[in-house]
Amino acid sequence: MTVADYFLPRSLPEALELLREHGPSLLVMAGGTVTMPLINEGISLPRQVMGLRFAGLDGLEPVDGGLRIGATVTLTGLLRQRHVPMLAQAARRTASWSIRNMGTVGGNLFTPPPGGDVAVALLALDAQVEVRSRDASRTLPLSEFQTGFMTTALEPGELVTGIGVPAVAGETAYLKFGRKEANTPSVVTVAVRVRREEDRVVDARVALGAVGPHALRASRAEAILVGSSLDPGAIDEAAEAAAAECDPFDDGVASAWYRRAMVRLFVRRALEGLAQPVAVEGR
Amino acid sequence: MPEPKMPEPLHVVGRSVPRSDAASHVSGRTRFAGDYTFPGMLHLKMVRSPVHHAMIRGVDLSGAERVPGFVRALTWRDVPHNVYTILGLIGVEPEEEFVLSQDRVRYKGEPIVAIVAETEAAALEAVSEVRLDLEELPAVFDVEEALQAGAPIVTHWGSNAFMFEGHPSRRVRFGDVEAGFAQADHIVEATYNSSPIEQAPTETTGCVAVPEAGGRFTVYTNTQALYFSLDNTAIILQVPGKQLHFVGGTVGGGFGGKVDVIVEPIATLAAMKTGRPVRYVFSRSEEMQVSSTRSAWRIRVRDGVMRDGRIVARQVTSYADSGAYSRQTPYALTKHAANAAGPYAIPNVSIDAYCVFTNRTPSSAMRGFGVTMASYAVEVQMDRIAERVGVDPWTIRFINAYRNGDIRPHRKPAEDATLIETMQAAAALVGHELTDDQRTLTSGPRASEPAGSPGGEAAPAGSPAAGAAGSAGTPAVVAGSTAEGVR
Amino acid sequence: MASRIVSFELCGREVEVLVKPMTTLQFVLRNQLGYTGTKEGCRQGGCGSCTVLVDGEPMMSCLLPVEDVAGRRVTTIEGITPVEGLAPIQQAFVDTNAFQCGYCTPGMVMLTTALLDHNPAPSREEAVEALGGNVCRCTGYAPIIDAIEAASASATGDATRDAGVMPDRSGER
Numbered sequence: 025m026t027v028a029d030y031f032l033p034r035s036l037p038e039a040l041e042l043l044r045e046h047g048p049s050l051l052v053m054a055g056g057t058v059t060m061p062l063i064n065e066g067i068s069l070p071r072q073v074m075g076l077r078f079a080g081l082d083g084l085e086p087v088d089g090g091l092r093i094g095a096t097v098t099l100t101g102l103l104r105q106r107h108v109p110m111l112a113q114a115a116r117r118t119a120s121w122s123i124r125n126m127g128t129v130g131g132n133l134f135t136p137p138p139g140g141d142v143a144v145a146l147l148a149l150d151a152q153v154e155v156r157s158r159d160a161s162r163t164l165p166l167s168e169f170q171t172g173f174m175t176t177a178l179e180p181g182e183l184v185t186g187i188g189v190p191a192v193a194g195e196t197a198y199l200k201f202g203r204k205e206a207n208t209p210s211v212v213t214v215a216v217r218v219r220r221e222e223d224r225v226v227d228a229r230v231a232l233g234a235v236g237p238h239a240l241r242a243s244r245a246e247a248i249l250v251g252s253s254l255d256p257g258a259i260d261e262a263a264e265a266a267a268a269e270c271d272p273f274d275d276g277v278a279s280a281w282y283r284r285a286m287v288r289l290f291v292r293r294a295l296e297g298l299a300q301p302v303a304v305e306g307r
Numbered sequence: 308m309p310e311p312k313m314p315e316p317l318h319v320v321g322r323s324v325p326r327s328d329a330a331s332h333v334s335g336r337t338r339f340a341g342d343y344t345f346p347g348m349l350h351l352k353m354v355r356s357p358v359h360h361a362m363i364r365g366v367d368l369s370g371a372e373r374v375p376g377f378v379r380a381l382t383w384r385d386v387p388h389n390v391y392t393i394l395g396l397i398g399v400e401p402e403e404e405f406v407l408s409q410d411r412v413r414y415k416g417e418p419i420v421a422i423v424a425e426t427e428a429a430a431l432e433a434v435s436e437v438r439l440d441l442e443e444l445p446a447v448f449d450v451e452e453a454l455q456a457g458a459p460i461v462t463h464w465g466s467n468a469f470m471f472e473g474h475p476s477r478r479v480r481f482g483d484v485e486a487g488f489a490q491a492d493h494i495v496e497a498t499y500n501s502s503p504i505e506q507a508p509t510e511t512t513g514c515v516a517v518p519e520a521g522g523r524f525t526v527y528t529n530t531q532a533l534y535f536s537l538d539n540t541a542i543i544l545q546v547p548g549k550q551l552h553f554v555g556g557t558v559g560g561g562f563g564g565k566v567d568v569i570v571e572p573i574a575t576l577a578a579m580k581t582g583r584p585v586r587y588v589f590s591r592s593e594e595m596q597v598s599s600t601r602s603a604w605r606i607r608v609r610d611g612v613m614r615d616g617r618i619v620a621r622q623v624t625s626y627a628d629s630g631a632y633s634r635q636t637p638y639a640l641t642k643h644a645a646n647a648a649g650p651y652a653i654p655n656v657s658i659d660a661y662c663v664f665t666n667r668t669p670s671s672a673m674r675g676f677g678v679t680m681a682s683y684a685v686e687v688q689m690d691r692i693a694e695r696v697g698v699d700p701w702t703i704r705f706i707n708a709y710r711n712g713d714i715r716p717h718r719k720p721a722e723d724a725t726l727i728e729t730m731q732a733a734a735a736l737v738g739h740e741l742t743d744d745q746r747t748l749t750s751g752p753r754a755s756e757p758a759g760s761p762g763g764e765a766a767p768a769g770s771p772a773a774g775a776a777g778s779a780g781t782p783a784v785v786a787g788s789t790a791e792g793v794r
Numbered sequence: 795m796a797s798r799i800v801s802f803e804l805c806g807r808e809v810e811v812l813v814k815p816m817t818t819l820q821f822v823l824r825n826q827l828g829y830t831g832t833k834e835g836c837r838q839g840g841c842g843s844c845t846v847l848v849d850g851e852p853m854m855s856c857l858l859p860v861e862d863v864a865g866r867r868v869t870t871i872e873g874i875t876p877v878e879g880l881a882p883i884q885q886a887f888v889d890t891n892a893f894q895c896g897y898c899t900p901g902m903v904m905l906t907t908a909l910l911d912h913n914p915a916p917s918r919e920e921a922v923e924a925l926g927g928n929v930c931r932c933t934g935y936a937p938i939i940d941a942i943e944a945a946s947a948s949a950t951g952d953a954t955r956d957a958g959v960m961p962d963r964s965g966e967r
Contacts, residue, residue: 026426026428026429026815027814027816028815029815030815030816032861032862056857056858056859056862057839057857060818060839060856060858061840063816064590064837064856065431065591065838066428066434069431069432069435073815073816075859075861075862077862100851119927120842120926120927120928121852121905121908121926122839122842122845122852122853122854122927123839123854123857123927125848125851125852126839126853126858205922205926206922206923206926206927207926207927325888330880330888331896332887332893332896332899333880333884333887333888333893333899333903334831334871334875334884335830335832335833335870335871335872335899335900336831337896339830339833341834342824342830344824344825344828426814428814507931508895508897508931509833509835509841509843509895509898509930510833510835510843510897511835511836557896559833559835559895559897560895560897560932591835591836591837591840591841790895790896791895
């Protein structure tokens with residue numbers, strides 16, 4: 025059926041009430057950059073849709089050295105903030121100017137691979153997802169929020185209201201590799217964060233995008249890095265582990281084989297960039 | 308006797324003049340086919356095959372008919388002349404492509420039922436409600452597999468090879484290629500493959516058909532081949548051409564992708580059946596999945612080469628993947644066969660170029676037709692030969708370059724050879740040092756006999772042009788060709 | 795499936811349209827208001843031919859339900875074209891042959907208009923980055939970048955960026 029109702033709530037309580045009232049059949053849309061193409065092509069034929077553009081979820085403020093990002097902050101908004109440079113970098117490498125003016129950070133958590141580049145950076149930063157329903161609220165780590173290809177831990181009646189990013193501990197690197205420079209789906213996206221004490225890595229995050237059903241942490245690679253001095257041997261071993269533990273797929277952008285090879289290469293480049301403090305640029 | 312008039316300075320020739328459509332393009336005032344709307348206009352969307360090859364056991368329209376805004380469905384029974392061949396206008400046979408599928412679908416995306424509705428959303432919804440009962444058949448996607456015994460047969464006359472005057476390939480025979488191989492010092496062999504390429508115009512294929520008073524129909528279309536489309540539409544609908552008025556020439560990118568007469572016949576039929584204007588514009592995914600591509604090619608080249616670099620024999624076996632129907636591919640094959648020896652003087656040549664039917668999206672025209680892939684194969688092959696013989700890639704081409712008056716393998720003399728001059732200019736641009744011989748060589752005839760009679764390539768099909776005298780000494784040019792981008 | 799009235803500012807005037815739920819701004823512009831300068835290349839946000847400005851920011855009108863621009867300021871190619879002649883960026887497109895088939899051109903003009911509003915003298919690199927979401931199948935982009943430079947030079951009076959010394963591409967194929 026063509027869309028019968030399009031709700032544009034003016035506040036969070038109004039949005040949560042609509043969600044409670046209409047249940048899981050209510051399609052929730054933020055920037056529309058993923059949903060609208062499906063509707064335009066007749067692939068998705070929802071009856072009822074709720075748009076969040078005016079729901080007041082677009083605040084972005086620094087909190088305790090970190091950042092609290094409203095669910096409908098646009099990618100342009102994320103690009104312009106200066107508190108967490110890796111997030112600005114991730115936003116900049118996502119889609120194009122016009123799309124960034126529409127697409128939202130919250131929406132990016134629901135964007136299926138090979139999209140969802142910002143979520144990869146958020147994963148490396150230990151981001152927490154704020155979830156509200158009419159009667160309750162909870163917070164869960166992003167690593168537990170994304171559960172499968174286009175599935176999340178969201179319960180009926182729940183809405184993502186924001187994302188909390190703790191103060192960044194350590195150094196970060198973000199590399200996105202696509203078939204062209206801009207506005208391109210990812211072959212692989214790599215976000216790493218490494219905290220060192222006296223030359224030894226004490227904490228590591230290696231997050232990968234476009235090589236699994238959702239943004240993934242390469243936990244074996246992380247374990248290899250902890251305790252190392254980010255020496256070439258450890259970097260090679262971590263890159264190898266990340267390539268082995270990711271779960272890539274074939275699509276029109278790249279083959280699974282190629283994606284795995286590029287995980288090896290770009291994890292290594294990201295880590296080398298941190299080991300030797302010279303600027304690295306991913307394509 | 309009147310005084311000879313002094314030539315006046317030229318106003319256009321030799322000068323840069325602004326395009327007449329420039330201001331309208333940059334201000335958005337140019338009207339493309341999809342920009343036309345009319346009161347009461349209906350929207351057409353297509354039910355397409357979800358599989359590559361199947362028998363159609365049944366089509367259930369009842370769900371679609373219940374969708375609010377549904378106006379009517381068109382099936383093959385509604386099409387007056389449902390089987391056609393685009394190149395039938397220039398004598399290509401047999402008629403083979405179905406406007407709407409009858410009992411069998413031969414490629415993924417083949418149109419089966421046209422749905423006409425009050426809004427595009429209703430049309431899309433009705434399309435999603437049509438139930439197809441299909442019995443899937445084995446499909447073939449490789450040109451050489453398609454020619455083997457036992458391969459699934461795509462066509463309805465029992466052969467996966469298009470027949471060129473009774474032969475399964477377009478053939479060129481010149482000299483004695485086996486004698487050439489026997490005489491050669493080296494044999495250089497290689498196979499060249501290419502994928503299908505979508506022309507990807509920014510504006511998708513589409514048209515709007517409008518019923519006019521007196522039984523005429525005006526069709527606003529972005530075809531690259533206005534009269535070709537009009538004539539084919541007249542044949543399919545079995546109406547006199549004068550009943551159709553095609554308005555076009557403004558094409559939002561073509562590159563060969565809009566010459567196949569795919570939307571106009573069915574949109575016009577829908578306008579006839581409903582008495583209302585009908586818009587039929589491809590979505591982007593239809594443009595990618597359904598509109599014809601440049602063929603995938605497999606080209607095998609076997610060359611006999613002398614120690615000094617002279618090519619004495621060239622044998623080319625080419626396969627163009629036509630997809631499920633021929634469209635413009637036989638024409639591309641003919642151009643391919645005529646050029647597959649390259650711009651080189653080779654005394655013994657044998658070419659077999661096959662137009663092969665498979666269960667892929669029909670391929671058709673794209674810039675250069677079949678010549679582009681011939682040039683790719685031949686030029687990479689020339690580099691291989693240079694390597695084998697031990698000369699540089701420039702030298703191998705100077706040694707073998709054809710000259711005016713050389714008889715080409717298809718028995719026409721070369722008339723406008725410029726390979727040597729082009730290489731000389733290119734060498735200067737990139738700073739490559741040529742030998743004295745290479746610097747002084749020309750494409751002039753080898754002996755004193757005159758070069759072949761002047762001629763020229765015919766205007767592309769569908770682009771009839773006629774000069775007409777303008778008023779007050781101003782020339783006017785009337786052309787059926789379109790401004791469709793050149794890259 | 796109740797229709798509703800949506801009002802917004804279009805090129806300096808108030809408009810009201812009666813729409814079914816979630817009708818796109820692109821559809822309203824093209825089919826209800828006759829503003830066909832906004833094109834329709836993919837309806838997936840992938841080509842940029844439908845670029846318009848919403849409160850001065852470029853957006854893809856194919857992805858915007860018109861309800862989402864209620865009360866906002868929408869500018870299309872019709873709104874930036876002067877009554878007589880052309881805007882400097884439009885003239886620059888003409889001067890540098892920054893189009894062939896013309897279909898991407900309105901979106902390109904809108905995007906470059908926004909770019910020059912935000913950044914009156916963008917570098918070539920900045921221009922390339924800004925254009926990342928707008929597809930041109932004909933030109934190869936170089937003449938479009940030239941147009942941005944030319945328009946930028948004419949606006950900023952930068953003598954080193956003379957629109958008259960654009961590289962001659964007339965012989966290119």
